[in-house]
Amino acid sequence: xxxxxxxxxxxxxxxxxxxxxxxxxxxxxxxxxxxxxxxxxxxxxxxxxxxxxxxxxxxxxxxxxxxxxxxxxxxxxxxxxxxxxxxxxxxxx
Amino acid sequence: xxxxxxxxxxxxxxxxxxxxxxxxxxxxxxxxxxxxxxxxxxxxxxxxxxxxxxxxxxxxxxxxxxxxxxxxxxxxxxxxxxxxxxxxxxxxxxxxxxxxxxxxxxxxxxxxxxxxxxxxxxxxxxxxxxxxxxxxxxxxxxxxxxxxxxxxxxxxxxxxxxxxxxxxxxxxxxxxxxxxxxxxxxxxxxxxxxxxxxxxxxxxxxxxxxxxxxxxxxxxxxxxxxxxxxxxxxxxxxxxxxxxxxxxxxxxxxxxxxxxxxxxxxxxxxxxxxxxxxxxxxxxxxxxxxxxxxxxxxxxxxxxxxxxxxxxxxxxxxxxxxxxxxxxxxxxxxxxxxxxxxxxxxxxxxxxxxxxxxxxxxxxxxxxxxxxxxxxxxxxxxxxxxxxxxxxxxxxxxxxxxxxxxxxxxxxxxxxxxxxxxxxxxxxxxxxxxxxxxxxxxxxxxxxxxxxxxxxxxxxxxxxxxxxxxxxxxxxxxxxxxxxxxxxxxxxxxxxxxxxxxxxxxxx
Numbered sequence: 001x002x003x004x005x006x007x008x009x010x011x012x013x014x015x016x017x018x019x020x021x022x023x024x025x026x027x028x029x030x031x032x033x034x035x036x037x038x039x040x041x042x043x044x045x046x047x048x049x050x051x052x053x054x055x056x057x058x059x060x061x062x063x064x065x066x067x068x069x070x071x072x073x074x075x076x077x078x079x080x081x082x083x084x085x086x087x088x089x090x091x092x093x
Numbered sequence: 094x095x096x097x098x099x100x101x102x103x104x105x106x107x108x109x110x111x112x113x114x115x116x117x118x119x120x121x122x123x124x125x126x127x128x129x130x131x132x133x134x135x136x137x138x139x140x141x142x143x144x145x146x147x148x149x150x151x152x153x154x155x156x157x158x159x160x161x162x163x164x165x166x167x168x169x170x171x172x173x174x175x176x177x178x179x180x181x182x183x184x185x186x187x188x189x190x191x192x193x194x195x196x197x198x199x200x201x202x203x204x205x206x207x208x209x210x211x212x213x214x215x216x217x218x219x220x221x222x223x224x225x226x227x228x229x230x231x232x233x234x235x236x237x238x239x240x241x242x243x244x245x246x247x248x249x250x251x252x253x254x255x256x257x258x259x260x261x262x263x264x265x266x267x268x269x270x271x272x273x274x275x276x277x278x279x280x281x282x283x284x285x286x287x288x289x290x291x292x293x294x295x296x297x298x299x300x301x302x303x304x305x306x307x308x309x310x311x312x313x314x315x316x317x318x319x320x321x322x323x324x325x326x327x328x329x330x331x332x333x334x335x336x337x338x339x340x341x342x343x344x345x346x347x348x349x350x351x352x353x354x355x356x357x358x359x360x361x362x363x364x365x366x367x368x369x370x371x372x373x374x375x376x377x378x379x380x381x382x383x384x385x386x387x388x389x390x391x392x393x394x395x396x397x398x399x400x401x402x403x404x405x406x407x408x409x410x411x412x413x414x415x416x417x418x419x420x421x422x423x424x425x426x427x428x429x430x431x432x433x434x435x436x437x438x439x440x441x442x443x444x445x446x447x448x449x450x451x452x453x454x455x456x457x458x459x460x461x462x463x464x465x466x467x468x469x470x471x472x473x474x475x476x477x478x479x480x481x482x483x484x485x486x487x488x489x490x491x492x493x494x495x496x497x498x499x500x501x502x503x504x505x506x507x508x509x510x511x512x513x514x515x516x517x518x519x520x521x522x523x524x525x526x527x528x529x530x531x532x533x534x535x536x537x538x539x540x541x542x543x544x545x546x547x548x549x550x551x552x553x554x555x556x557x558x559x560x561x562x563x564x565x566x567x568x569x570x571x572x573x574x575x576x577x578x579x580x581x582x583x584x585x586x587x588x589x590x591x592x593x594x595x596x597x598x599x600x601x
Binding site for chain 1: 254275
C-alpha cells in the first residue's frame with residue numbers, strides 16, 4: 001500500500017476535487033493546495049465548526065468522537081476528517 | 094488530622110492570547126548585536142483565580158470535634174451519593190482544546206514518569222490553560238513540554254507535517270475521504286451495478302435523454318484502469334469467493350521485447366481508479382484464483398511454471414507465502430496453469446483439460462490422471478473449457494479455430510457449434526445467473542449468446558475500440574454484469590440489459 005503522500009496526491013489529482021488542506025490543531029494550514037489566503041480562511045472557519053460538531057457528538061455519547069464531517073453547499077462539498085490532531089479538508093465541486 | 098488536602102493546584106494566569114495573525118513584530122525580526130545592549134526581562138503579573146489552601150487544625154484544639162464531625166458527615170454524604178436523589182450522575186466531556194504556546198526562555202525541563210505525583214516545576218511553565226486535577230495536569234504538561242521544545246514560532250508547520258504523515262489515523266482518514274469522493278463520482282454506475290434504481294435528478298444530463306430500448310444491449314459502467322496497468326494485457330480475472338466485491342486481475346507482458354514483471358492487481362468495486370493491492374511477480378501471469386476456504390489467499394500461476402500463493406490481508410505484499418515450481422498441472426485451487434494447458438474442475442473427481450491439438454480430455458482425479466474420454470472436434474488449439482453451472486453434464490469449449498462448441502459429457506461429438514466471425518476465441522464463460530446465456534471474447538469483439546433466443550448469432554456484439562484486443566472475460570455472480578479485459582490493461586464493466594432468464598433448455 002502506498003503512503004500518505006501518494007494517497008493525498010491521488011485525491012488531489014481527481015478531476016472533481018478542488019484541493020486539499022491539512023490543518024494542525026490550531027487551525028493553521030500546514031500543507032495546502034490552495035493559496036495561503038484561502039487556506040487560512042478555510043482553516044479558521046473549519047476549526048470552529050469542527051470543534052462545535054465534536055462537542056455535540058461527545059455530549060451525546062462521551063465515549064465517541066468525531067471522525068468525519070461532510071458539509072454540502074449548493075455548488076461544493078467539503079469533507080472534513082479529524083483525527084485528534086489534524087484536519088483534512090478536500091473541497092470538491 | 095483533616096482528610097486529604099484537595100490541593101487545587103490552579104495556577105492560572107490570565108494573559109493576552111495573541112491571535113496568530115497579529116503576532117508582535119518583535120518576534121519576527123532577527124535579534125542583532127545592537128539590540129542586545131539593554132534588555133529588561135520582566136514577568137507579567139500572576140493572577141490567582143482560585144486558591145483554597147487547606148485548613149489544618151490540631152487535634153487537641155477546641156474546635157477539633159466539630160471539624161471531625163463535619164468531615165465524617167461529608168464522607169458519608171460522598172458514600173451515599175449514588176442512592177440519594179439529590180445527586181445525579183452525569184458524564185462530562187473533556188475537550189482537549191488547542192494548546193496555546195507562550196515563549197519563554199529557560200532550560201529544558203527533564204521529565205520523568207512518576208505516576209500521580211504533582212510536578213514541582215510547574216510554576217515555571219507558563220501555560221494559558223487551567224489544570225483541573227493533579228494527574229491531569231501531568232498529562233497536559235507533557236504535551237506542552239513537547240511544544241516548548243519545538244520553539245514556539247508560527248513556522249512550525251514542517252515539523253507538524255512530518256509528524257502527521259506518520260500517523261496511522263491520518264492515513265486511514267485519507268483512504269476514507271478518497272472513497273467518499275469516488276463514491277459520489279461513481280454513484281450512478283455503482284447503483285446500476287448493484288441493480289438499484291437511480292433517481293433521475295442524480296443522473297448525468299447526458300444519460301437522462303437516452304431512450305430506453307427493449308432489445309438486449311450492453312451498457313458500459315466503468316473501467317478499472319490505472320497508470321500501472323497501462324500497456325499490459327489482461328490475462329485472467331477472478332472474483333474473491335469470500336468478498337464478492339473484490340476482483341483480482343492478472344496482467345502479462347504485452348510483447349516479449351519489453352520484459353516487465355508480471356502484475357496482479359486486486360480491485361475493489363468501490364474504487365475503480367486505484368487497486369487495493371498490487372503484487373509484482375517474476376513471470377507473466379497466466380491464471381489466478383482465490384481460495385474458497387482460506388480468506389484472503391490468492392493463488393497465482395505463471396508462465397514459467399511457478400505457482401505462488403499470496404496472503405492479501407497485509408497491505409504491503411512483497412513475497413508470496415508459498416511458491417512451488419511444477420512441471421505438470423495441479424488441481425487444488427481449481428485454477429489453470431502454465432503452458433496453455435487448461436484445467437477445470439467439475440466435481441471433486443472429474444476434470445477437463447484442453448490441449449494444443451484441439452482435443453479436450455476428461456480425466457479423473459481419483460485415478461491418477463487417467464484419461465477417461467477425449468473430445469476432439471476443434472481444428473485449432475482449444476483455449477478454454479467451462480462447465481455449465483445449471484446442468485451438470487454440459488460444457489462449452491472455445492478454440493482458436495473461431496468456434497465455440499457445446500458438449501454433453503457422455504457424447505463424443507458436440508451438440509452445437511457456434512461461430513460468428515473468423516477470429517480465435519480466447520475465452521468463453523457461462524452466465525452464473527441465466528441458464529442458456531454465455532459470453533465469449535475474441536480479439537475484436539465480445540459476444541453474448543442466448544440459446545433460448547438464437548442459435549446462430551449472438552444476441553449482443555460489442556466491438557472493441559480500434560487498436561485494442563479483448564483478451565479476457567468474467568461474469569459477475571451477484572450482478573448482471575460482465576467484465577472484459579483487454580490488451581491495454583483495462584477491465585471494462587458492462588451491464589447486460591434486457592436479457593431475460595429462461596428455463597434451462599439444453600435438450601437436443
